[in-house]
Amino acid sequence: MTAATIAPPTAPPATGKPRRAGWAAKLVPYWLVLPGWLWLAVFFIVPTVIMLSVSTMTGDIEAGFKQTFHWSTYTDAWSTYSVQFIRSLEYGAIATLLCILIGYPVAYWIAFRGGAHKSSLLFLLLLPFFVSFVIRTQSWNFMLSDNGMVLSRLRGWGVVSSHFHILQSSTAVVGGLTYNFLPFMVLPIYVALERVDPALLEASADLYASKFTALRKVVFPLSLPGVFAGVLLTFVPVAADYVNSSILGGPKTTMIGNIIQTQYFTNLNYPVAAALSFILMAILLVGVFLYARLLGTDDVLDAAAA
């Protein structure tokens, strides 16, 4: 946009050559964002439109799928799988909350007490993530198995009954989700806390604020943008996850991601799978939009300033 103001505001010359130069300069920013738009168009908009069109088709894999604008696929899909949709959102909310409760103190400690070791501590936090997601999740199956190192000991001490098991339960699934997505919460909170000037803490102490009041009234509001970003980065992928449920879950822990996978890969029912994906996307988009409006970054900054 600055290019436009730099261009000399001369009257249109007869040749039109300088004018073309001005146009070219005006177009520079658009050329610069073009790769981004192309990327978005090819890898997001085109597939999304295709999936939208698939979702209203009818047919089967042998006869082929034909466009019939069969919108009731959506209502049928919702009425059949609303349980799994709601369960996914519940698991997403609980896991996100647990991530905040566990992640905030970790980020706080690294940001304010990490000292010279901050980067090593962050590295330690990320170290497990150099191992594949599936293998890390599967390893819980070894540790928490009924005769594994944890439960056999607890049973030996008489803490749990012989039929008690952790795996294949909703606790295991939510636990796995929390474990797998924790760094996505810690990192943005850490970045926000890192920017808080320690002098503010001294100033609040000078104004007779206790340590807890300083945390509550100064540090926490300033870190809210980090929490906001962390919630987005955690909740959306957690609600759509299907790995944790299939590895750690049992009956009645099926999430909507598992259903979509079965519809695509087992039933080859592409319209229903596409419709389910769109419903999930719509729910998450509306949720995120409302969340941003209610607790948007601007408001958060206002809260911090007040």
Add this chain to the structure above:
Amino acid sequence: MPESDPSLPPDLLRGLTSARLSRRSALQLGGLSALSAVLAGCGIAGAQHSSLGLSAARAEITKFWAAHKKTGTLDFANWPLYIDVDAKDKNVHPTLDAFTKQTGIKVKYSEPIQDSGSYFSKVQPQLASGHGTGFDLMVITNGLYLDKFIALDYLVPLDQSAMSTFYAHASDLAKNPSYDRGNVYTMPWQSGITGIGYDPKKVGKKITSWNDLLVPALKGKVGMFADTEDLPSSALCAVGVNPETSTPRDWHKAAAWLKKQQPLVRKYYEQDYIDALSKGDLWASMAWSGDIFQANASGATLEFVVPSEGAPIWTDNMCIPAHAAHPRDAMTYMDWVYQPKIAAALAEYITYITPVSDAHAVIAADAKAATGTDRTGLEQIASSPLVFPSPSDFSRLHRFRVLTKAEEKVWNGIFEPIFQS
């Protein structure tokens, strides 16, 4: 148990039941149909030899096989733990090495198939767009997905003139099966029974019936399968119905049985049940016969039972995907494994139901020649009804229900919500 109909040549029967065979498969066989169309157009084609006729289709198949000679390479797609391995090196497969030595064909062996359904959806787009899967030979279980492979003409019809070993040694179970009359597209690799595997020390009593999986004492310790073939068929057996001839009313009855059982079920498993059963997370589970045999060979003390109400039997089949680069090499291998010696070597490791009953004598002889634990192991295999079932065992084993498209929707609608709840 294949019912055979001696009055009709099997491949004719197959042709009669699938009218599109000539056209579609001809297209798949490398554009030869264009040639036949030209020939039909300018020749003096007699009425008894139209291009849509069965003999035309047969001629195309003969031409296809005449055009494909040995290349010296074979790309083989199989399931995990489904071939013999060397005791020292798990990547060495003695029977494959013997095959290379005898025929000069090098085998590139891989194990990309976890279950027929997801493998079908993986290769379906490649086959539909006319590209090969990269494999010349694959192993697919009879049922919904093998039917789809056949209906969509994604399989190359076999060269019936190159199956002499098969016809000499294949057991009745392997010849002319109900899902592929006349072995037009498939030759069995192994068959297996879906029954109950359990740990007798933990359960504390003998399990003999599907209804033993309804005992409250097993709460949280029972595993069932997450699929639309084994799980429904087993439940149908449990309520006393033969799955092959079951009706939608029976399906609801079976679903009610499964729902009653659901509070006791720990999880609806895929391939991972055997791990949970060996570790003790499960005390009893639906199981595939050979898995229990193999788990015991590596130290577990599990038992496998064919429930008194009956159980499903399935067959994994070797077949050649369309557009395979080396079909002749695949054909050679498929026939080669039907030698009793080779079938015995495979059965001794895989411990499912071998398609070659003559392998029994070979294993018994091997057992006599062996010593120590090898000997007892081989004797167990030779005497096991799970590897060599008797005719009376077969009377309790049932094939899967063949479903029409409309029935498949109803069936899935009834049974899927049970394991995806």
